[in-house]
């Protein structure tokens with residue numbers, strides 16, 4: 001919990017200058033180097049570190065709606081996602097990722113003056129075109145993807161991005177250990193383990209919780225690679241190799 005508060009405080013501290021600068025330029029940053037863009041929603045991703053590709057299509061419907069497909073996104077904190085964005089519609093559309101408030105501010109500016117986004121957190125596409133956004137979601141929270149071309153947001157072009165506060169698979173580090181004792185009935189297992197980097201714990205022997213399925217794959221004396229995390233305050237084996 002303390003870590004979370006600290007992280008949150010740090011995020012706000014880091015974000016403040018960026019938002020201040022964004023207000024000056026209207027946030028469209030034509031003259032800013034792309035890599036300086038650090039938003040609450042994250043930062044431009046390194047193409048070499050992409051962990052997942054998500055295809056997002058944009059289109060209009062016969063009854064006058066405008067849609068993204070999928071309509072919501074779930075991402076793990078730390079993931080670098082390549083959004084493969086396809087404009088399947090007959091109109092121009094854009095895909096922008098930001099906080100809900102950030103999108104609302106941009107939308108207001110665009111209502112007065114339709115300017116073209118050229119930020120790393122967005123891509124604007126003519127009909128039939130495709131493009132990409134590579135983004136690292138470094139912070140947990142609920143963010144938003146949207147098309148901010150006047151009228152499009154209201155026609156349905158927005159959806160939530162839930163960034164879960166758990167590390168992406170690529171960042172998970174397996175620890176090594178030897179199973180000393182199993183108490184299947186109590187759902188406990190004693191492991192002589194190496195350092196648990198993610199929990200900031202040195203090598204020692206500890207009792208962990210584990211679910212039935214995990215314990216079924218364990219035997220005393222077995223050498224394992226595993227991931228432990230706090231689940232409801234108890235150290236728990238969450239993954240086993």
Ligand SMILES: [Cu+2]
Pocket residue numbers: 066092093094147148149152157
């Ligand atoms: Cu649109």
